[in-house]
Amino acid sequence: MGGRWPRLFLIGLVSGVAGACADYGSASAPWFEEQAAQRGIDFRHQSGFSGRYLLPEIVAGGPALLDVDGDRDLDVYLVQSGSLLDADSPPNRLYLNQGDGRFVAAPAGHGADHRGYGMGAAAGDYDDDGDVDIYIVNTGNNVLLRNDGQGRFEDVSAAAGVDDAGLSTAALFADIDADADLDLFVGNYVDWHISMARDCYVQGILTYCPPQNYNAPAPDRLYRNDGNGAFTDITATAGLDRAFGNGLGATATDFDQDGNIDIFVANDMMVNQLWMNQGDERFQDEAAYRGCAVDEHGTAKAGMGVATGDVDDDGDADLLVVNLRGQTDSFYRNQGGWFQDATQEMGLSATSRRHTRFGVVLADFDNDGYLDLYQANGRVGPREGVQGLGDEFAEPNVLYRGTADGRFELIPDGGLAASLVHTGRGLAVGDVDDDGGLDLLVVNRDAPPYLLMNRVHDRGNWLRFRVVTDSGRDAYGAVVSALVGTRRVFREVDPEGSYLASSDPRPHFGLGAETALRDVKVRWPSGPRPAVEAFGDFKAGRTVVLQRGRGRPAAW
């Protein structure tokens, strides 16, 4: 034993020196460059605003980053809103990645050009055939598009039984009954119809009504995948009709690590729900008991986007909910299945109040091994003095760098050379040019989207995993654990969360100066044992496939 001391000491010393010297992603140099148009994305979101303040117009607009054609790069799907008054809305758009992060519009006949009043999208291989399908949430009937494997889609909503009508927002696929196929959760905002539309005065200015003016929170829906292409609505039997609110953001993960996927719903100006999975297709709302229903001051804030990630490297998923201007973010630190409001400790209690935040992701943009934070912002009430002068809801987006001491530090101008100002809504993350740096896709209300290409000039090393089931679909809910130097880091296969968006599900590890990940293990979310498999060590700088059954049984 004594003979190991010098070596351990040496490792600690080297790690310490590396940690002290490394300073990935400086605060002064830009982290991102906006390149949507020059990379071929000619989409422009349309809210349809034409003088009447119709609620969906102010909260719509979602993107998806997904590989529709199985060529191992990320394609772009952008949900169009259009018009609530005119049935002939423009279609959603699909852009195919040419392999280098440049895009062309998918050729006619791809079938994903749905026309409805679109809000956002969720992506997942619901039929377990190895390609990713798309669920579009609309104001009106939602749509499930089945992928034929070649990037062509067929509308199977009615047959699948998931054409939920209403004002839907957060949808996500997750295996909630641990039977190895993806079930579907659909979050709904307000029981709204155009005939109920109201005008509201906010500080004396005619504008969109806050949801509480409608006093009509909408029930969410949970659909069980029956494994035969159809879903069954189990909302009532699962207990999800026991509580609901004005849902805008949702995420699914195993918060208490009992082997069952739980669901968190962020509600706008109402208490949040944390649906703890009881393991028998039944859920119980334990948000209050577990400490994430309201903030530390007892306030039910305007919950919008949601992000999860193991920010403190303790192996469980922490939870971040973003809110309205004047309200702080809520960072709920997971303490073994219950939550502590650690917003102040994370450095977010002051700066986060400045904007109205919708899209939100926790991701390691500078590859230093620590999760950074990006927020897409835009108001819901007009800015002072700009009525009638361009985009009165526009705000700059915000980037925080995650630090080694577990806090977030604000980076100027949202990590751009100069701040861009639009009305940000949906936000997705993924490495579209496959250069090891995570890029961002932001939908802006009534404007073109941002494709923010990662330009951190001194990024650390990286490694990415495609974690798949026996059948080859992305294993949503699986957690990859690995040693970065001496530090064990956990990343989840999690395309959901943020706001109205679907991101690249592949877990991405920033390595800093380390050149390899060691002792890589996967904890699988469902299906036959073993639940944990070890896959060994991997060198940095590539994407590795980890398939269930190919590792060796291991302890977590």
Place this chain on the structure above:
Amino acid sequence: MPYLIDGLANRQPRQAVAEGCFRPTSRLKHMPHTKAIAGICAATWLAILVGCGDAPRRLQAPPVVSLNDADPRLVELLDELHGAVRAAPRSGEMRGRLAMAYDVNGFADAALDTYRQAELLDQGEFSWPYFGALLLGKRGDLADALAAMERALANDPKYIPAWLSYGAWCLDEGRLEKAADAYENARALGAGSPAVAGLAQVQLRRQQPAAAVALLEPVNAELRHPHLYRMLGSAYRALGRHEDARIAFARGRLATPMRWRDPVLAKRANFIASFGGQITYAQQLIQAERIDDAIEVLAPWQAEYGEDAVLLGTLASAYIGSGDLQRAFPVLQRGLALHPDDFHFHFHIARLYAQEGNAASAEKHLRQAIQLNPSQAVVHEEFGHLLLSQGRPDEAAVAFDAAIRHGAVNGSELLHATGLIEAARGNWEAAVERFTRATEIDISLTRTYVHLARSLAETGRFAEARAALAWAERLGTHRDEVAAAAQLVEAMRAQSASVEHT
């Protein structure tokens, strides 16, 4: 207001001229150096702006804002207030009035600048740094907000809402000692439960749950406020008292915030210029149960906006809230005549008819309200109560179910009500299902557990009935009802055993 703060009503008017920044306040436990810091901050800040102690050498004009598409009344008001500033450029009061107008009409940046100018000229006045601090706090500039609040408190260290805001921001900044001192000061001034809640929050942050419980339990025994229950729940959980925690969280499941009166803040309302702003303000007053004040705000607008649906609806709500149904009725009738497709008028007039005992008219208007907007839980619930009062339980149960489906805030109570309906009809299995669902939403409903136990016993499930009663007893309320139910269940069990034996 549900939670009044002692002491505010007796607050002494401040002197117009400052007595100096550091008046002794022997009742208050001041933070070490706080007054000195506040004084230095204030002096430094003023020196930068005007030169140490001298009269201003050069006064800046107040900022001007762009008023595109603004309400003409707002344009007129700001014009008038700018004129007053030009006429009395050294008057802090005039600039303060302009700043308040900017503030309440949504021009935060201009308001901040103008509050600073007012503070500069009116150094003893509490309001200007106070209002500035609140604006800064709202935008997240907490360090500046705290500094401004310290300047305000140096002018009036007895203003409770200022200490409460100061304490909350200190918590947000992680300055626990300062937060504790602020809440102690508020408590010493008679703040009551909001100060105790703040102190408990500090103890929870310090990982001292037992100390938090000691603070909260006596206060909450009287108030029974959701926020206090939730904090108690956190403290119990940290102490490993998990059942107590679950009960506390269940009792604190509504997001009702703690509120307190802020009469200084209220004086800004005089500068709300636009019709829309006044309507918003009146609605806030109604929410705060200041019904008479709301009526005072709304009534003058009837001459000009007498056909406006929002005005009529808000005014009717205010009259109903004040109990003045005689005045509410014609307003609602006018609303209905002008806006027959607005469900609000049908709903409110139905409630008045129901109160008068005119069930037929009430039912007619509730049906119309539901037809116009079927998503309103509160309308379905009202309809259910009306039907129940008419001896139509089957239809009432359907209406209550609709209310639950549409997100009734009191879903557990409605499930309890439908459980009672099923029980009255002898549908014990259905009753069990209803009562069980109610307890899944709220595990603190003693009487629901009592009825659940009775219904379970009726179906022969005595062990489950006993478990339900054990939990009811654990909840510690309605002890007589629990005891009676226990006797009943035991009698039923004995009878059942006897029958089986026979």
